[in-house]
Amino acid sequence: MEIFNHNSNINFLGMRKFSIGLAVLLMLASIVLIATRGLDYGLDFTGGVSAEVAYTQPVAIGDVREALAKAGMEHAVVQSLGGTREVSIRLQPTQAMMDDGGKVNLDKVSDVIGKALHASRADASIKSRSSVSSQVGDELRSDGVIAAIFVIVGIGLYLWIRFERRFAIAALATEVHDVLLTLGILVLMKREFDLTVLASVLAVIGYSINDKVVVFDRIRELFRLARKAEPVDVLNRSINTTLSRTIITSLFTGITMAALYFIGGPVVHGFAVTMLIGIVVGTLSSIFVASPILLWLGVSKKDLMPQTKENPELARRP
Known part of the structure; x- marks a missing residue:
């Protein structure tokens, strides 16, 4: 099942200056919103x-x-x-x-x-x-921040081992982008921030990185297959070939969250809304933000070729 042609050639990297500039601007706006207005903490954090x-x-x-x-x-x-x-x-x-x-x-x-x-x-x-008491809420708040940082750093270390350090750096940058934008939109919407919303923010981190790993895996595959691999062409090709998969996954996950919002009742409204925001933000960052960061970091075919160690015993064999 495909929405976009597998062989389409949309020049996503050609928009990288605009997309990265917009991403940075939205991140700064989110930081200002969070710093000035603050999150509307629910009873789980404020006590009651x-x-x-x-x-x-x-x-x-x-x-x-x-x-x-x-x-x-x-x-x-x-x-x-x-x-x-x-x-x-x-x-x-x-x-x-x-x-x-x-x-x-x-x-x-x-x-x-x-x-x-x-x-x-x-x-x-x-x-x-x-x-x-509010003291319990303060502890929950600090534990939530630690949990989010632990998840993001853990994912970065995994990608460093699984792929290459440039992929880890790009993933960490986009994860911070996704979390900040999601929280900024919640502040703008004046949505209550409780434990269910915190759980959905952590789920957004996992969902977002899953999208990026799919694109990263295709980038590595195409770099290794291409004889003369221009980074811009490989990155564009990788986004285009995974675009249908990315959109379909996001669409059906969004439908599930919408059903949860309309049928699940007010208790899960915060979770569903946060997931819907995170799905949109994470999908767009996978297409328009992660790959431009990789290009800026200088990813190349040489970085992704399998590393082999010289074996003296094999060298002596005829």
Whole structure:
């Protein structure tokens, strides 16, 4: 199955000055957005209160969320606890949940949530409630940053061993580009950043590098097959021959994420939206950014030929 002709000859490298300039500009804009506006961290990172609620009859998640919104708790996170009669509620504490010293009072938490739910259903009962401090959120935030750096560096080391150092450098540069642009768009859209979004950012890193490895593998193959290999021609040929595969993979992954967004419910909206952004950004960077960086780094046929070591024992043989 092909969208583009396998033998097409679109001059992607001819646009390299424009594509790299635009990529750098978008990266700088993303850094400015993140530095000035900052990510809109969710309850997983900022802390808050949580409660487990049991119903005697089945209840819809949307009904619980609507009852809380009517009581002024619009941004509450409501999740099912493995059935239709128990739900978990997480939200930022309101003033009515605080004591005179400004600390969260769990008894008041139960009262406020209980009154909000009883206004629509009388069979709701609070099973447990707890408070999560912002210190836990700070630890999660730092762990998430470390995880992202570890993944990117680990991928770079793998590509250094699997291909060649120029490929590793190009991959690291484009991965940083993809992550920054994805986060910048999230900030621009004012999307909440929680653990599901963090998980999707890590998934974006893996998805993006998969696209680039396919192109890199074709580059190495064509360099080794060509007798007189001009780097620009080989890189262009590699992008063109893998273009259908890249677009089809991105298209079907995007369809899956769209289905997750429309059918999966509000809990997975952040994951689906972030993946959709990352798929678009990662696909474009595979076509317009990674290969120009390789060309700028000076990749050549000599760098990709199999290395053989001289064996003195074999040299003495007739």
